[in-house]
Amino acid sequence: MSKRPQAALIMSANALLDGAVVYYAAGGAWSPQLADAIVAVSEDEAGALEAARAAAEASGAVVEPEILPVGTDAAGRIVPSHYREKIRALGPTIRRDLGPQARGEHDHVSL
Amino acid sequence: MKLLDRHGWTTSALVPVPLEELGDGVALAVGNTQDLEALRPLLGRLALIAIDFPKFSDGRGFSIARGLRAAGYKGTLRASGVLIPDQFAFALQVGFDEVEISDDQAARQPAGQWLHALSLIHDSYQQGRDGTASILARRRVVA
Amino acid sequence: MYRYDQFDAAIVRDRVTQFREQVARRLDGSLTEEEFTPLRLMNGLYLQLHAYMLRIAVPYGTLNGRQLRQLAMIADRWDRGYGHFTTRQNLQLNWPRLADVPDILAALAEVEMHCIQTSGNCIRNVTADQFAGVAADEIEDPRPTAELIRQWSTLHPEFSFLPRKFKIAVTGAARDRAAVAVHDIGIRIVRNEAGEVGYKVLVGGGLGRTPMIGKTIRDFLPRGELLAFLEAIMRVYNLEGRRDNKYKARIKILVHEIGTDAFIARVEEEYARLDGPSVNADPAEVARIAAYFAPPTYEALPPVSESFEAAKARDPDFARFAATNLFPHKMPGYTAITVSVKPIGAPPGDATSDQMRALADLAELHSADELRITHVQNVVLPHVKLDDVHEVWSALVEAGLATPNAGLITDIIACPGMDYCKLATARSIPIAQAIATRFADAERQALIGELGIKISGCINACGHHHVGAIGILGLDKAGVENYQITLGGDPGEQASLGERLGPGIGADAVPEAIERLVETYLEIRAGKDEAFIDTVRRVGLDPFKNALQPKEAILEAA
Numbered sequence: 001m002s003k004r005p006q007a008a009l010i011m012s013a014n015a016l017l018d019g020a021v022v023y024y025a026a027g028g029a030w031s032p033q034l035a036d037a038i039v040a041v042s043e044d045e046a047g048a049l050e051a052a053r054a055a056a057e058a059s060g061a062v063v064e065p066e067i068l069p070v071g072t073d074a075a076g077r078i079v080p081s082h083y084r085e086k087i088r089a090l091g092p093t094i095r096r097d098l099g100p101q102a103r104g105e106h107d108h109v110s111l
Numbered sequence: 112m113k114l115l116d117r118h119g120w121t122t123s124a125l126v127p128v129p130l131e132e133l134g135d136g137v138a139l140a141v142g143n144t145q146d147l148e149a150l151r152p153l154l155g156r157l158a159l160i161a162i163d164f165p166k167f168s169d170g171r172g173f174s175i176a177r178g179l180r181a182a183g184y185k186g187t188l189r190a191s192g193v194l195i196p197d198q199f200a201f202a203l204q205v206g207f208d209e210v211e212i213s214d215d216q217a218a219r220q221p222a223g224q225w226l227h228a229l230s231l232i233h234d235s236y237q238q239g240r241d242g243t244a245s246i247l248a249r250r251r252v253v254a
Numbered sequence: 255m256y257r258y259d260q261f262d263a264a265i266v267r268d269r270v271t272q273f274r275e276q277v278a279r280r281l282d283g284s285l286t287e288e289e290f291t292p293l294r295l296m297n298g299l300y301l302q303l304h305a306y307m308l309r310i311a312v313p314y315g316t317l318n319g320r321q322l323r324q325l326a327m328i329a330d331r332w333d334r335g336y337g338h339f340t341t342r343q344n345l346q347l348n349w350p351r352l353a354d355v356p357d358i359l360a361a362l363a364e365v366e367m368h369c370i371q372t373s374g375n376c377i378r379n380v381t382a383d384q385f386a387g388v389a390a391d392e393i394e395d396p397r398p399t400a401e402l403i404r405q406w407s408t409l410h411p412e413f414s415f416l417p418r419k420f421k422i423a424v425t426g427a428a429r430d431r432a433a434v435a436v437h438d439i440g441i442r443i444v445r446n447e448a449g450e451v452g453y454k455v456l457v458g459g460g461l462g463r464t465p466m467i468g469k470t471i472r473d474f475l476p477r478g479e480l481l482a483f484l485e486a487i488m489r490v491y492n493l494e495g496r497r498d499n500k501y502k503a504r505i506k507i508l509v510h511e512i513g514t515d516a517f518i519a520r521v522e523e524e525y526a527r528l529d530g531p532s533v534n535a536d537p538a539e540v541a542r543i544a545a546y547f548a549p550p551t552y553e554a555l556p557p558v559s560e561s562f563e564a565a566k567a568r569d570p571d572f573a574r575f576a577a578t579n580l581f582p583h584k585m586p587g588y589t590a591i592t593v594s595v596k597p598i599g600a601p602p603g604d605a606t607s608d609q610m611r612a613l614a615d616l617a618e619l620h621s622a623d624e625l626r627i628t629h630v631q632n633v634v635l636p637h638v639k640l641d642d643v644h645e646v647w648s649a650l651v652e653a654g655l656a657t658p659n660a661g662l663i664t665d666i667i668a669c670p671g672m673d674y675c676k677l678a679t680a681r682s683i684p685i686a687q688a689i690a691t692r693f694a695d696a697e698r699q700a701l702i703g704e705l706g707i708k709i710s711g712c713i714n715a716c717g718h719h720h721v722g723a724i725g726i727l728g729l730d731k732a733g734v735e736n737y738q739i740t741l742g743g744d745p746g747e748q749a750s751l752g753e754r755l756g757p758g759i760g761a762d763a764v765p766e767a768i769e770r771l772v773e774t775y776l777e778i779r780a781g782k783d784e785a786f787i788d789t790v791r792r793v794g795l796d797p798f799k800n801a802l803q804p805k806e807a808i809l810e811a812a
Contacts, residue, residue, distance in 0.1 A: 019352065167289070174412055195285070201414060205411050205412050234265060237411060251536065
């Protein structure tokens with residue numbers, strides 16, 4: 001029996017000190033760069049990611065960790081699937097001078 | 112005397128006394144949905160009422176305590192369950208005498224934190240703990 | 255306006271110390287995030303999409319120049335140089351750092367301000383009519399009442415862990431500009447037959463998932479009984495409000511589920527039991543507070559200002575501003591200016607720190623050092639001589655705050671929406687910008703007249719869309735932003751909730767849809783004096799529903 005294809009998943013949260021968007025990266029670190037996010041593809045990886053989420057929530061090292069689905073673009077870069085997460089990766093769409101977009105980050109992401 | 116229930120002989124630690132001999136020193140545990148009216152006739156006989164706080168965000172116990180004090184209850188009031196030090200002043204202000212928390216929580220938030228939290232806000236717009244006057248009342252004195 | 259005495263000042267100072275320590279305990283782990291969250295919320299600190307958000311209390315929307323200048327400094331020093339005026343008369347900063355917040359609170363305390371209870375399951379900022387003290391139809395200035403309620407509700411030991419948030423509004427005029435009918439408790443100042451002033455008390459109004467109009471539970475409450483009666487209401491709510499479901503936890507649900515009569519009976523029973531004198535403020539305290547709201551010293555001026563009339567005749571732009579943004583003042587020769595914070599194409603309600611400083615200067619020079627934040631996200635300068643209006647307007651022009659659109663179609667309320675807010679299901683600000691840009695032409699706006707568009711980026715309705723003459727609700731439909739349009743809402747004394755016009759449409763289609771609704775109105779209105787909301791009330795929804803058909807035509811035109 002074949003399993004349903006697993007959506008690719010990453011984890012994101014907000015940093016405790018300044019509330020900035022961060023992504024769960026290798027070695028349990030949290031990075032502001034989407035490209036650093038660990039991508040869970042298999043069911044086992046998704047399970048490990050969920051366990052990491054629960055641990056992050058319990059430890060309080062970051063605020064409101066969440067698992068979210070992603071895809072990849074033609075160049076293989078991680079792109080969040082939902083528009084909410086695209087906005088989180090960029091910054092307010094009505095103030096291009098604020099958020100990661102102002103520093104030219106995540107410019108492969110667009111709504 | 113022997114005690115029987117539907118399964119056969121049994122025992123009990125409870126010893127009934129006549130109503131007129133019902134002494135002081137009875138300690139009662141109530142949930143935070145307890146109806147005040149049911150307790151009203153017992154208030155003179157209770158030495159302790161412990162009100163459950165299942166979550167610190169569930170503030171019903173504060174109103175129950177207020178209601179019990181307003182009904183004339185003079186015994187000890189205990190907030191029992193989950194509270195945080197930042198609520199201690201509020202608890203005392205509405206009429207609690209004690210807070211009872213888990214060992215884990217007490218380890219993470221030792222007594223010093225609780226007592227310190229009491230010292231942080233000096234005055235209150237509402238009637239204070241131990242009956243101290245509210246700011247509104249104290250202004251009458253100052254004016 | 256109210257000035258702190260030593261007690262008020264001590265409370266906000268103590269609160270700063272308390273929060274500083276709470277932040278330290280969060281950072282050292284002795285407070286978990288779960289424990290810290292309600293504590294930071296009770297100091298106005300939210301977590302949003304991109305950063306924390308700090309909501310600063312502006313009690314009943316009133317502040318002075320020094321306070322506004324301090325807000326500007328705070329925005330510059332600890333944020334990104336701007337703030338957002340909210341539908342509850344507060345100010346929000348969108349980028350504070352957690353460790354800086356105690357310093358921000360300390361800076362606020364220096365000017366008698368705070369963030370106490372601007373969020374959390376407690377009693378929130380008490381709001382009032384932005385034209386308090388100047389409106390001719392006023393029975394009594396609602397702000398002394400609002401200030402009394404503010405003090406009574408601050409750090410209330412019994413009511414700081416309610417089932418849900420609690421919002422109170424007060425109006426003192428015949429026309430309700432404070433939307434009291436859609437608040438948890440709404441208070442109308444009224445006169446009885448003997449001419450005494452008292453309160454009509456409404457309970458259970460609210461917007462959000464299940465919008466409801468508040469029910470009258472007392473037609474006339476004597477002035478001296480206010481706080482005790484409010485305590486009775488709060489006690490019933492605290493004990494019996496639902497705590498099993500966040501979306502069913504407001505007092506409006508309790509009133510709805512047990513019935514208005516049963517609710518009134520509960521409150522009256524509790525009220526009869528409680529010790530009024532230990533709660534109520536005595537008349538001396540009420541008078542002490544009221545004295546702070548005595549009107550400024552007005553000059554005796556003629557009702558018509560020649561220089562004002564001449565300026566209008568000279569300058570058509572000024573004349574247009576004067577036609578839309580001035581509110582009739584009860585004192586001859588004076589006016590209240592609505593400063594629009596809705597420049598065409600800009601995020602509604604956002605002001606830069608420079609703009610705040612400009613407004614502070616104008617308030618000090620020309621408005622008896624007083625400003626009001628309105629819950630339509632604008633600012634009022636309440637005591638301006640007609641003689642001075644042209645000078646004020648010129649300064650507003652320089653500051654980019656002279657848009658002549660008060661109450662018009664481009665004076666749009668929009669919540670921050672998904673550009674900022676974690677709860678949002680869609681963006682709201684770009685919709686507001688697109689509509690405003692579409693209707694930018696000043697003459698056309700004047701032709702259309704009064705029309706309140708209110709946009710919410712989710713069902714929580716912080717944009718008050720339910721009470722918009724045109725309401726727009728942004729939702730997520732299969733991963734795409736989708737907007738439902740409602741019609742016929744009104745927040746005032748004839749409060750009504752809008753009704754849906756049809757299925758949702760895409761963002762690009764919204765301006766065209768609004769265009770259709772406006773055209774329909776212009777065609778069928780009974781003359782220029784029939785405002786949009788009145789036409790809707792007269793003819794019903796059908797002509798407007800039909801105007802939005804066929805949907806495809808709207809999408810093509812978009």
